Amino acid sequence: MITRKGRYTLVFSHGPEILSFASVAGPKEAEGPLGKKFDKIIYDPKAGKDTWEQAESQLQKEALQLALEKATLHAENIDFVFSGDLLNQCISSSYGLKAFSIPYLGQYGACSTMAQTLIMGAVTLESQAAALCACVTSSHFCSAERQYRFPLEYGGQRPPTAQWTVTGSGCSILGYGKGHNPRICGATVGRIQDLGVTDANNMGAAMAPAAAQTLLDFFSDTGKSPSDFDRIYTGDLGQVGSSLLYKLTEENGLNIREIHRDCGLLIFEKDVQDVHAGGSGCGCAASVLCSHILPKMKSGKLHNILFVATGALMSPTSCQQGQSIPCIAHLIHLEN
Amino acid sequence: MITRKGRYTLVFSHGPEILSFASVAGPKEAEGPLGKKFDKIIYDPKAGKDTWEQAESQLQKEALQLALEKATLHAENIDFVFSGDLLNQCISSSYGLKAFSIPYLGQYGACSTMAQTLIMGAVTLESQAAALCACVTSSHFCSAERQYRFPLEYGGQRPPTAQWTVTGSGCSILGYGKGHNPRICGATVGRIQDLGVTDANNMGAAMAPAAAQTLLDFFSDTGKSPSDFDRIYTGDLGQVGSSLLYKLTEENGLNIREIHRDCGLLIFEKDVQDVHAGGSGCGCAASVLCSHILPKMKSGKLHNILFVATGALMSPTSCQQGQSIPCIAHLIHLEN
Numbered sequence: 001m002i003t004r005k006g007r008y009t010l011v012f013s014h015g016p017e018i019l020s021f022a023s024v025a026g027p028k029e030a031e032g033p034l035g036k037k038f039d040k041i042i043y044d045p046k047a048g049k050d051t052w053e054q055a056e057s058q059l060q061k062e063a064l065q066l067a068l069e070k071a072t073l074h075a076e077n078i079d080f081v082f083s084g085d086l087l088n089q090c091i092s093s094s095y096g097l098k099a100f101s102i103p104y105l106g107q108y109g110a111c112s113t114m115a116q117t118l119i120m121g122a123v124t125l126e127s128q129a130a131a132l133c134a135c136v137t138s139s140h141f142c143s144a145e146r147q148y149r150f151p152l153e154y155g156g157q158r159p160p161t162a163q164w165t166v167t168g169s170g171c172s173i174l175g176y177g178k179g180h181n182p183r184i185c186g187a188t189v190g191r192i193q194d195l196g197v198t199d200a201n202n203m204g205a206a207m208a209p210a211a212a213q214t215l216l217d218f219f220s221d222t223g224k225s226p227s228d229f230d231r232i233y234t235g236d237l238g239q240v241g242s243s244l245l246y247k248l249t250e251e252n253g254l255n256i257r258e259i260h261r262d263c264g265l266l267i268f269e270k271d272v273q274d275v276h277a278g279g280s281g282c283g284c285a286a287s288v289l290c291s292h293i294l295p296k297m298k299s300g301k302l303h304n305i306l307f308v309a310t311g312a313l314m315s316p317t318s319c320q321q322g323q324s325i326p327c328i329a330h331l332i333h334l335e336n
Numbered sequence: 337m338i339t340r341k342g343r344y345t346l347v348f349s350h351g352p353e354i355l356s357f358a359s360v361a362g363p364k365e366a367e368g369p370l371g372k373k374f375d376k377i378i379y380d381p382k383a384g385k386d387t388w389e390q391a392e393s394q395l396q397k398e399a400l401q402l403a404l405e406k407a408t409l410h411a412e413n414i415d416f417v418f419s420g421d422l423l424n425q426c427i428s429s430s431y432g433l434k435a436f437s438i439p440y441l442g443q444y445g446a447c448s449t450m451a452q453t454l455i456m457g458a459v460t461l462e463s464q465a466a467a468l469c470a471c472v473t474s475s476h477f478c479s480a481e482r483q484y485r486f487p488l489e490y491g492g493q494r495p496p497t498a499q500w501t502v503t504g505s506g507c508s509i510l511g512y513g514k515g516h517n518p519r520i521c522g523a524t525v526g527r528i529q530d531l532g533v534t535d536a537n538n539m540g541a542a543m544a545p546a547a548a549q550t551l552l553d554f555f556s557d558t559g560k561s562p563s564d565f566d567r568i569y570t571g572d573l574g575q576v577g578s579s580l581l582y583k584l585t586e587e588n589g590l591n592i593r594e595i596h597r598d599c600g601l602l603i604f605e606k607d608v609q610d611v612h613a614g615g616s617g618c619g620c621a622a623s624v625l626c627s628h629i630l631p632k633m634k635s636g637k638l639h640n641i642l643f644v645a646t647g648a649l650m651s652p653t654s655c656q657q658g659q660s661i662p663c664i665a666h667l668i669h670l671e672n
Contacts, residue, residue: 098528126463192437313427
């Protein structure tokens with residue numbers, strides 16, 4: 001059962017557990033600081049397929065397959081899969097997951113999708129509609145770059161505020177276990193924020209207000225303070241967005257600097273790997289959660305964290321039409 | 337609380353009610369058989385905005401606003417809005433709904449989105465995470481045509497199997513009332529079906545197997561038969577897809593011919609309005625549900641129906657890459 005705390009925050013009384021999780025990443029991610037933590041590295045950018053889009057589908061497929069295997073589960077055991085991605089019409093998810101034949105509920109939260117799928121999975125479990133849910137997302141540098149920006153062959157210059165889309169996927173399987181796993185004990189669903197940023201090469205700046213608003217909502221709803229948590233992880237704000245997040249939260253009396261980490265800054269060696277302001281994409285938050293954060297919780301190094309994934313809800317069409325970038329951030333509270 | 341019946345079907349013990357609903361449509365839809373039933377007709381294809389995409393956002397905005405007004409509710413009363421659409425990155429939804437500042441969970445089920453949002457809303461209510469949820473979707477002929485097929489100015493020839501994307505939107509508000517409204521008493525979440533259809537001008541043929549599978553799952557799970565229902569409505573199979581659905585269900589011993597209606601065939605005068613195989617789009621099932629089906633239930637003309645919305649989960653990119661079209665169908669069971 002779920003109770004509401006304040007206007008925006010949900011408290012899960014049973015606290016669905018993350019029973020199993022897996023991460024898959026590409027070669028550039030393998031060279032980064034988390035390189036040894038991913039379950040699988042796929043070195044071929046096309047993953048043996050004909051196109052980058054099909055390769056991205058393969059990332060999701062392998063992440064779900066690995067997460068199932070790690071829990072000795074089969075696709076038939078899973079009641080629902082919640083999945084989404086950045087590609088038009090979310091084709092990485094639909095093509096990647098169709099062979100599993102699991103009841104499928106497509107989600108779209110742009111780069112906030114990992115948090116969104118976990119919220120939907122947790123709500124579904126608490127309603128007793130399911131005993132096991134899988135939550136998956138992905139991104140791929142090559143498929144994202146050509147869809148959102150330029151053909152890769154064009155070799156366009158990237159401004160310093162630009163981020164590098166992570167080639168990777170993460171999958172978590174939720175259910176009720178014996179209490180030995182990280183559990184989702186709360187969540188705050190975001191509201192769309194749009195402060196008028198129109199620069200599609202500065203997603204961090206566009207998304208920071210959404211992260212700030214969701215964090216402010218959570219702390220105001222629960223009466224907790226940042227010192228109650230070991231870490232606050234954001235999804236892919238990068239360098240520019242993280243600095244703005246500090247400014248926006250501090251203006252509202254909330255200091256998170258000490259305990260804040262951003263998945264987009266953890267996954268690459270920023271100055272060495274030429275990624276400008278950091279990593280981004282649905283697969284950024286997802287692969288860092290499932291390779292770095294959850295293992296730290298399982299081993300007892302972290303006990304109580306907030307995972308806040310942000311998404312920019314524009315499209316190339318809306319940008320070309322001069323519209324600003326609406327953003328969202330969804331938060332989950334994980335405890336050990 | 338929710339119980340499971342069979343492998344794929346959910347039974348909602350409290351049965352969230354559709355407390356309020358509203359539909360908005362364009363001029364061609366106004367000339368069709370349901371023309372007088374829509375709450376609002378927007379005659380300008382751009383709805384006073386600069387672009388078709390912004391016009392589609394406006395459809396969603398007005399549908400939600402009307403549904404709120406009809407129930408004397410305000411945006412602040414709604415706990416979550418579930419919404420999605422056909423445009424890349426679901427921009428009709430994000431731009432259309434951002435001003436309401438309601439916690440937002442983007443859904444992607446292509447033309448099955450109306451049923452998917454209602455399932456997610458019902459599950460969320462039954463989990464007690466919400467007291468009121470809004471479910472919205474839309475489509476627009478002009479924005480869909482240029483994204484999926486050709487620039488409108490090109491005047492491309494349409495084959496007889498092609499369907500006409502509905503310009504319209506529908507919004508339902510779910511909550512627990514006094515039992516005077518249609519209530520969602522069950523649902524079957526679809527699995528992705530892909531029988532190898534690659535013709536993007538024949539969505540009916542691609543989607544029919546998904547509708548058949550979900551109906552077979554529902555009847556097998558519940559032990560019910562078509563004669564237990566007043567009507568089975570599909571979303572936008574059109575003429576070609578409906579015929580195939582009969583064939584596929586009859587091969588499995590299920591005869592639904594008598595009680596089946598398709599929203600895509602109800603919304604246009606097929607031979608008079610030059611729509612070829614019928615209407616389609618997220619806004620087709622949504623606007624027919626909220627203008628024709630739900631009023632018939634409220635007035636007691638229908639008591640017990642199945643609403644099965646189908647979606648084709650491909651993208652123009654996946655089609656150009658020669659991939660077949662994966663499809664899905666989600667079912668809700670509505671009772672008076």
